[in-house]
Amino acid sequence: MNITVLAVGTKMPNWVNTAVSEYAKRFGRDIRFTLKEIKPEKRGAGINAAQGIAAEEKRLREALPAQAFVVALDERGEAPTSQQLAEHLRRWQQRGEHVCFIIGGADGMADALKREANLLMRLSSLTLPHGMVRVLLTEQLYRAVSILHNHPYHRE
Numbered sequence: 001m002n003i004t005v006l007a008v009g010t011k012m013p014n015w016v017n018t019a020v021s022e023y024a025k026r027f028g029r030d031i032r033f034t035l036k037e038i039k040p041e042k043r044g045a046g047i048n049a050a051q052g053i054a055a056e057e058k059r060l061r062e063a064l065p066a067q068a069f070v071v072a073l074d075e076r077g078e079a080p081t082s083q084q085l086a087e088h089l090r091r092w093q094q095r096g097e098h099v100c101f102i103i104g105g106a107d108g109m110a111d112a113l114k115r116e117a118n119l120l121m122r123l124s125s126l127t128l129p130h131g132m133v134r135v136l137l138t139e140q141l142y143r144a145v146s147i148l149h150n151h152p153y154h155r156e
């Protein structure tokens with residue numbers, strides 16, 4: 001199956017890119033994982049947070065794969081356990097979905113994107129920095145794959 005992560009933010013610190021690549025390379029052949037960085041809108045010079053979010057919304061929409069099952073990452077979303085995320089993954093694989101996770105920028109994500117998403121998912125009740133969200137999401141997806149393959153990486 002295809003998993004795409006659209007994440008607002010470029011020029012992430014090395015530790016973010018290293019950690020995402022480390023988990024992504026463990027997925028194995030049944031998952032084709034792509035992380036696509038979305039250019040953040042520069043704030044200041046007459047661009048406020050709302051205008052910045054609107055510009056990033058446009059870029060996110062343009063990058064959304066056709067017919068994707070969209071999961072918006074948000075700290076007010078549903079909080080699956082790792083087992084429940086593995087069940088979601090099993091269902092998405094069975095249905096042949098292209099799943100697209102979207103991560104907002106420093107000021108968050110447009111409300112319309114969250115409303116229109118098929119699922120709103122939180123990784124924690126804490127507000128996390130967007131770079132950290134990429135890392136945690138990729139690790140949890142790898143954990144979900146491990147659960148489905150009965151790999152000892154995940155221990156209850």
Ligand SMILES: C[S@@+](CC[C@H](N)C(=O)[O-])C[C@H]1O[C@@H](n2cnc3c(N)ncnc32)[C@H](O)[C@@H]1O
Nearest residue numbers: 073074075103104108109122123124126127128
């Ligand atoms: C720095 S946060 C933005 C916080 C902003 N206050 C908001 O209302 O969204 C950047 C992005 O990271 C993601 N994010 C932050 N904390 C999260 C969490 N606990 N669970 C899931 N996603 C989170 C969301 O996609 C968010 O748009």
